Amino acid sequence: MLTAFWPFLAEHLLSIIVATPVAAAFALGTLALTLRAVGLGDLPSRAWLGTAFVATVLTFAATVWAAVLFDPEMLGLQGLEARPWVPALGATVAFAVDGIGLCFLLSTAAVSPLALIASRDSAEESEPAWVFVILALESALLGAIASSNLLFFIGFWAAGLVPLLLWMGRWGGLGRARAASRLWTTEAIGLAGMLFVAFVLHEATLAQFGVASLDLAPREAGVTRSLLDVRLEVDEQWLLFLAFSFALATRLPIAPLHFWLPAAHAAAPTGLSVLIATGFAQTAAIGWLRFALPLFPDAVRAAGPALSLLGIVALAYASLLALVQKELKRLVAYASVGYAGFALFGMSTLNVQGLTGAVLQLLTHGLATAGLFTLIGFLSIRRGTTEVAAFGGLAKPMPVCAFFFGVMVLSLMGLPLLGGFVGDLFVLLGSLETRRTLSVFALIAMVVAASYLLWVQRRLFLGPVDEPANRGLIDLDRIERAILLALTIPIVAIGIHPNPVLRRVEPAVLELLYEMDRRSVAKEMPAPEAESDDEEFARVDRVPSDARVPGKGRR
Template sequence: MSSTVATTDVPWLTLLVVWPLVGALVLWLLPRGSRAAGAADADAITAGPRRYARQIALAVALVEVGLGVAALLAFDAGAAGEHQLRETHAWISQLGVSYAVGVDGVGLALVLLSVVLVPVVILAAWREQGSGALPTERLRHYLALVLVLTAFMVAVFAARDVFLFYVLFEAMLIPVYFMIGAFGGPRRRYAAVKFLLFSLAGGLIMLAGVIALYLQGPGGPQGFLTENLTGLDLPVGTERWLFLAFFLAFAIKAPMFPVHTWLPDAAEQAPAGTSTLLVGVLDKVGTFGMLTLCLPLFPDASRWAAPVIVALAVVSILYGALLAIGQQDLFRLVAYTSVSHFGFIVLGIFAFTSTSVAGSSFYMVNHGLSTGALFLLVGFLAARRGSARIEDFGGLQKVTPVLAGVFLVTGLSALSLPGLSTFVSEFLVLVGSFGTNRAAAVVATLGVVLAAVYVLWTYQRLFAGPVRDDLAATRDIGGRERWVVGPLIAIMLVLGFYPAPALRLVDEPAATTVTHVGGEPPAVDMPVAEDGDHEGSEQ
């Protein structure tokens, strides 16, 4: 969809992409310092610029946050359904490929989520990966990969060219593969390869769909632009095959049952910061692609596939929650809770109401905040205990009361407690879905009950009861760690009590998407209302 709103001479989105790449290059080019006399470890850097790698990475990430705020200020929230901050430049004209970026309200919200999570991930790695676990020299490479990944995350949410989107979709695999395979746990190589194979398989199928879609379009030097491929009169069979090619890639990335099995292994073996970005942001590319590509490009096929997808979403909700209850490893537990939460997001998208789609869009942001905070807190616990198994903890509330408190608040956000932002998004998804598929919405509410079980039971086993003798000296979280989780909890509280600014960004894009797919803008046909006007339920 073309638009001329929010025209600006400042290429904010390109700056958001280029700046972290510059920061990563600086980290890789830092000259080597001296080594301690007699030190056998070549990584034992005691002097020189490389010892400031953490400070440099954090400064780059904070500037990136500033650029994100500037982009938000340049964005016209009153026209959030339009792509703004647009740039279009020829890239490979002979193939119809352009460097085309621009964001609507949903894209901007996910860009902001990406840039907000990166500095807290860098702060989290400050000690947990910056001491004996990961010497300074290797930490420099890890932080550089985080910054490269930041650039790809921003770019993929801003891409308006389908081929550019595909390239970025695949390029993100490279830094994540090394962040898991080189810096993860004892089975890191297995987890990294499994993640890569699943993602590549989906990406290759998507590539076939991208090429076939281009051949169905108008062609020309800008033949891959999404606005040039929206509204095509495709044969029924062709549209369905193209939809399936895109949807499968996005379902793997999401992750959605039954193509989710790579996620628990990756989350268990990856560093906590990597899991935060992987589940908190990268997996949103799957649901973002469903929302911004599958529905507008293939509206008839989306309606055709919706009943099966809604059923799989409900299965994901219940399956992920049940498996989370049975986990002993904290990282795997959080991973399975995400399978459940992504089921809610997919349910809302394919319910085809403006309220459910807006709820799913908001849910993507809230899930990134709450699950990102959970992964970081689990990382703090694992660093203190040397284990992430629940059975190795107990009674920590008495010795680490602040850690127990922030874990409880973050866990309550995962079960969508009123007053926290996740409640707003989950409520919108369920209410909006009830209007078109009551059975699915009713069954999905069981996921809320199961969430209370896995959150509260986990908290009880970790923090309640008598203190284990070997945990009596466990330190509480300090100032740096409070700066890691404090901002995330603050955002969840603010958006929980005052979600209007975020909803203003996602409401209009949701209505536009529903119009594309021919869904029903009203949220619910409530029988108690006589005049049939239920606009207020969408607020």
């Protein structure tokens, strides 16, 4: 029985990962309604939280299993599962991940239980609904990260919005209605753009293949053609790229489309902030890396320098704004806007190192900002406020809190041996290849940007304890320490030994760049400069040219 069971699980691992949280949510909901109908009353709140926690941990365990099964040698998408959904629309229930998706999947599945626990105090009254919303959000985020069909992706993209808005609107803090309505408006506009892209691509595949197909990977070799085989002229690419990018740019978020984020973070409960900083932003990155870049290569290449510039400007702009924020959540929100700009800079370099760096950067900076939001949440529980001015000298009453805050800040600053360094290093190396002038500004912006983090750290933790209310603050308890430790471990692990992650992300990036080259319709593209005429010169300990064979290991 079991021998047949394990292969079945392994075969459908991605569906299981995506479905587990929401299935648990529905099971819990049904149970609650049944109990109420029978007249047995509500379950104790601990039971709700405990079951949900177990569900999220199981999901994480499943992603770890997926990571073990993942073959780092293979290029392209893995773990493909596809079942027809609405054939006429080209929509399939299709899951698959590459190395990038795997990393994001792991990080989102890992922070979800932490987000659940971290905000357990904020929702004591209405546990069932609250747990339902969190689990549904996790499923939606995981689904978007793991889906390999455009329409399916858009479905999860939109589905994630509902629990998110519910969570913020029902359990959020001050200004939640305004924040929620803003988020909804911008996301709705973005969604319209995405649906437009899906519609046009549906028409195009229908016209070119005779069958509608929005799948990235063909389900069976030679039978169905994939979305990546559709030919798009340059002007079509431009239109679609712009329509598609609006949603991505609002969600990542790239200044000046970030206006919803500070308000959202200020109003959001801790757990939601954590998920917005990690999974929510990562779905946008997936949209870019899995769909936008390979689908519209010529437009992306042409827009590359402008996007890089935009990234740097966004980084500088958000960092300067963070410098003058007086409220902690808004400050960290602007910090994350800045790092999103830096990630965009990395992605727009369009080379291996830059893209790899951007992925790592999203991963580690996401975790570090999540850690900061968690710590701020804990401070807010204790003091009832998140104004910077209300704190000072906290290292005395709360040394452990100061310790973790320091680790997160140092990782964001890109100190070696912490995760942030690896991403920053790769982005900068990549940018030197294709955006040399801008990279100098990137370097300066990156290093100087950190000064506001230092300022806030000093303001919160150092100096004398001025406020009497701060004197008796209790340090992080055991559960809170465990949450922060769980966020710190991957940051430190990636900093000390980044190669396992790099070895999984790089093939995905190579495949992505290969698809971009293959799909490009502007053939007069200049050849990569390094390879042209330097063969005659001596090379010192040069690594043998990469063993990239087009299509190697592809399914």
